[in-house]
Amino acid sequence: YESNENMTITCSTKVCSFGKQVVEKVETEYARFEGGRFVYRIQRSPMCEYMVNFIHKLKHLPEKYMMN
Secondary structure (H helix, E strand, C coil): CEECCCCEEEEEEEEEECCEEEEEEEEEEECEEECCEEECCCCCCCCCHHHHHHHHHHHCCCCHHHHC
């Protein structure tokens, strides 16, 4: 993300299962001033172990409709 303003960005990723939130990851990114603009980068954000296992289980369900 690029901006003319220096801001703090918060990115929230949530996992919901059966309509309930089970885990949330919140990341805060601060700007870097580059080339006359403020640049924000969230790169290669690691997933928690819960998220890795959750996705693994989803991929191995017998039917796609069961993922919803």
